[in-house]
Amino acid sequence: MKFAYFYERALARKGEKELNARLPKLASAAQLREQSDAFYLAEMTRGIFRAGFVWRIIDAKWPGFEEAFSGFVPLYWQQVPPERLEQLADDTRIIRNWQKIETVPVNARMIVEISEEYGSFGEFLAQYPSEQQAQLLTYFKKHGSRLGGATAQHFLRRVGWDGYVLSPDVLTALRNHKLLEGSETSQRGLKQIQSVFNGWHEETGLPFSHLSRILSMTVDATAAEPTRKKV
Numbered sequence: 001m002k003f004a005y006f007y008e009r010a011l012a013r014k015g016e017k018e019l020n021a022r023l024p025k026l027a028s029a030a031q032l033r034e035q036s037d038a039f040y041l042a043e044m045t046r047g048i049f050r051a052g053f054v055w056r057i058i059d060a061k062w063p064g065f066e067e068a069f070s071g072f073v074p075l076y077w078q079q080v081p082p083e084r085l086e087q088l089a090d091d092t093r094i095i096r097n098w099q100k101i102e103t104v105p106v107n108a109r110m111i112v113e114i115s116e117e118y119g120s121f122g123e124f125l126a127q128y129p130s131e132q133q134a135q136l137l138t139y140f141k142k143h144g145s146r147l148g149g150a151t152a153q154h155f156l157r158r159v160g161w162d163g164y165v166l167s168p169d170v171l172t173a174l175r176n177h178k179l180l181e182g183s184e185t186s187q188r189g190l191k192q193i194q195s196v197f198n199g200w201h202e203e204t205g206l207p208f209s210h211l212s213r214i215l216s217m218t219v220d221a222t223a224a225e226p227t228r229k230k231v
Helices: 003-021 029-034 038-050 055-068 084-089 102-119 123-129 130-143 148-160 166-177 187-204 208-216
Strands: none
Touching: 003 055, 003 208, 029 123, 038 055, 038 102, 038 123, 038 148, 102 123, 102 130, 130 148, 130 187, 166 208, 187 208
16 A cells, blocks of 8 residues: 555644654664663663653653662673672662563673674664664564563654654554554564565655554554444
């Protein structure tokens, strides 16, 4: 299905000014490379703590997180002593969720391993093609901790990497138009979604993040109007 249909629907619902104002801002490859590995570990951790929680509370406490985690330096956190993690479980500067605290060493190790191969985690992201986002999400889920589902997608969006976010509105639009048949978390579903977005990107030249945000503005778009019974 041509993306022009969805664009027109979003335009009709929101208007050009609001539609454009809602489009995510992207980082250039140079900007992705400029960010430190500590920045990426911090943003991963922020996303993990936000999951299932009130985002504004995490953001309000974030300076305390930065202090408690000593700037999120991956080389340190990949081999942090167990007692250091235990101290964090009693640290009032952060949300004291043990399961989320213990993701930091795992994700730090993943970042360090990627940096050893590519020079930095930012270099890895700068080189990774948006046309293969499904593979990237699978990699994060396999090698990271609590980076499945929407958490990794929101992390990529926050740091400015160009990718889709499978919000409830996006998934509704895809399913309404029979563009997604499997689960969005299954390999089959991820491949279907990637194929759809790749096709739209080729059709329009729009960034993947813009495609998914525009699609999310068409939640009232349905494949067919229901037939009403005469009374």
